[in-house]
Amino acid sequence: MSKQTEILHMPHDELEKVQLEGLKKTVVNVYENIPFYKESFDAAGFDPYAVETLDDLKKAPFVTKQDLRDAYPYGMLAVPLSDVREIHMSSGTMGVATVGAYTEHDLEVWGDCFARGIEYADGDENDVCHVCYGYGLFTGGLGAHYGGLSAGCTTIPMSAGNTERQIRVLKTMGSSIICCTPSYAMHIADTAIEMGIDPKTEFSLRAGIHGAEPFSDNFRRDLEEKLNYKVLDVYGLTETMGPGVAIECMEQDGLHLAEDHFIAEIIDPTTGENLPDGEWGELVLTTVDREASPVVRYRTRDITRILPGECACGRTHRRIDRLRGRTDDMLIVRGVNVFPSQIEDVMKTFPDVSSWYVIELTTENHLDVVTLKAELNPDFNFDNIASIDRLQKDIQEKMKAALSVGIRVRLVEPKTIARSEGKAKRVIDKREG
Structure with a gap:
């Protein structure tokens, strides 16, 4: 030994x-x-x-x-x-x-x-x-x-x-x-x-x-x-x-x-x-x-x-x-504490959504807005707009039920989210101030 x-x-x-x-x-x-x-x-x-x-x-x-x-x-x-x-x-x-x-x-x-x-x-x-x-x-x-x-x-x-x-x-x-x-x-x-x-x-x-x-x-x-x-x-x-x-x-x-x-x-x-x-x-x-x-x-x-x-x-x-997650990557959205890992936990319950995503933080009318951009899997029919709209709505509803706060969801085509040769950047903060 x-x-x-x-x-x-x-x-x-x-x-x-x-x-x-x-x-x-x-x-x-x-x-x-x-x-x-x-x-x-x-x-x-x-x-x-x-x-x-x-x-x-x-x-x-x-x-x-x-x-x-x-x-x-x-x-x-x-x-x-x-x-x-x-x-x-x-x-x-x-x-x-x-x-x-x-x-x-x-x-x-x-x-x-x-x-x-x-x-x-x-x-x-x-x-x-x-x-x-x-x-x-x-x-x-x-x-x-x-x-x-x-x-x-x-x-x-x-x-x-x-x-x-x-x-x-x-x-x-x-x-x-x-x-x-x-x-x-x-x-x-x-x-x-x-x-x-x-x-x-x-x-x-x-x-x-x-x-x-x-x-x-x-x-x-x-x-x-x-x-x-x-x-x-x-x-x-x-x-x-x-x-x-x-x-x-x-x-x-x-x-x-x-x-x-x-x-x-x-x-x-x-x-x-x-x-x-x-x-x-x-x-x-x-x-x-x-x-x-x-x-x-x-x-x-x-x-x-x-x-x-x-x-x-x-x-x-x-x-x-x-x-x-980390105590310092917690997002505070309309007074609710949200970790990126919680968003990912909801995402992975939808088989048509791939593992590639990014969370964007912006400000509208002085309020924080969180948008989840996630790629659909390559075999999803991206031309079926009605199916995409329905899937986005389903994800948003499940997010709200799980997190007690609204998260916008935008599903995008495969290969449209930037890849990285180092650490993947999952959260992009575009908020004012």
């Missing part, structure tokens, strides 16, 4: 001992080396030298994305800059970017964590790992790349873009595991089919490790049908490491947390109180062995839950459910 396999099957009480040992070192480390944590711990009355149990972590204050932004660029480093081997950053689209720094040890952990996803996909040194996440400051490309190398795979650093070339490589080089955003995997599949290539028979894919954006079960089924492989969800974020914090196994029943490197909590996003396993709330993460950029009780803003019980695969690391 490999060391990796032993860790993934470690009895959970032993795993908790590993977490506690790492937690004790981490809270002291950040207190002594990062001024922000000394100030916040002291203000909260949290004594890092008094931690004796994992429950003691709940006494520590939270850290937020804004805290990390305020410390840009190097205010959250726990090591000298000379010890840092690599730096990644979030996109910074909502403000100043957050920085993730890595020592040699941190890079090894990152590769190890993503390699677990390759093991979950039954991958090993005999596999060809095709990486078409973007390489650069975005963590996706290099995270998957390090994972492929750590797993012993033949790793192809394709990066994103040049889709026809991606298809030629997938067809000729025996790529068995593909790593990219789910929307780009769909774009590859659709483009291949348009080129007269049948991905089911002309590609060698067995699994795809897809993350960086949410996708529905319906979208997963469409991908698996077109590419004849298994889709595994992967979770990660720059602030804690990158992709590999949690990954699905072939059971597709939740994402296994790398619990020897992270402690996960679920909190009520309003009160900050911890919630029991099985209840939905905001995911909070603490790193237990990160050297360069450790975080203690980082509020991810991602909505999920801890799934009770062990996975049927026999691995003991706890699982989080697939993300339901």
Whole structure:
């Protein structure tokens, strides 16, 4: 049995001992080396030298994305800059970017964590790992790349873009595991089919490790049908490491947390109180062995839950459910809280509607208006205007019943919503002010 396999099957009480040992070192480390944590711990009355149990972590204050932004660029480093081997950053689209720094040890952990996803996909040194996440400051490309190398795979650093070339490589080089955003995997599949290539028979894919954006079960089924492989969800974020914090196994029943490197909590996003396993709330993460950029009780803003019980695969690391949304992507429409995932849940009950959609926010007469633009499936008779009108009305009525607020629905022809080689942009805000 490999060391990796032993860790993934470690009895959970032993795993908790590993977490506690790492937690004790981490809270002291950040207190002594990062001024922000000394100030916040002291203000909260949290004594890092008094931690004796994992429950003691709940006494520590939270850290937020804004805290990390305020410390840009190097205010959250726990090591000298000379010890840092690599730096990644979030996109910074909502403000100043957050920085993730890595020592040699941190890079090894990152590769190890993503390699677990390759093991979950039954991958090993005999596999060809095709990486078409973007390489650069975005963590996706290099995270998957390090994972492929750590797993012993033949790793192809394709990066994103040049889709026809991606298809030629997938067809000729025996790529068995593909790593990219789910929307780009769909774009590859659709483009291949348009080129007269049948991905089911002309590609060698067995699994795809897809993350960086949410996708529905319906979208997963469409991908698996077109590419004849298994889709595994992967979770990660720059602030804690990158992709590999949690990954699905072939059971597709939740994402296994790398619990020897992270402690996960679920909190009520309003009160900050911890919630029991099985209840939905905001995911909070603490790193237990990160050297360069450790975080203690980082509020991810991602909505999920801890799934009770062990996975049927026999691995003991706890699982989080697939993300339901984010506390900061909530739309407030006429005073009603609406998450994009709720809109998607309604959409997927209509088989004539594809997985491609965009939500547009506009202002009319000083009121917010939400319009869902969604593509019809290619086999729908788009010339039948009456059928389209009826379907739009049916979707709107079901949306109103499910969300308690009116959502406009506009059904459009296939291939009219822009595809992306990176993260799909699902919400477009055109509101005034």
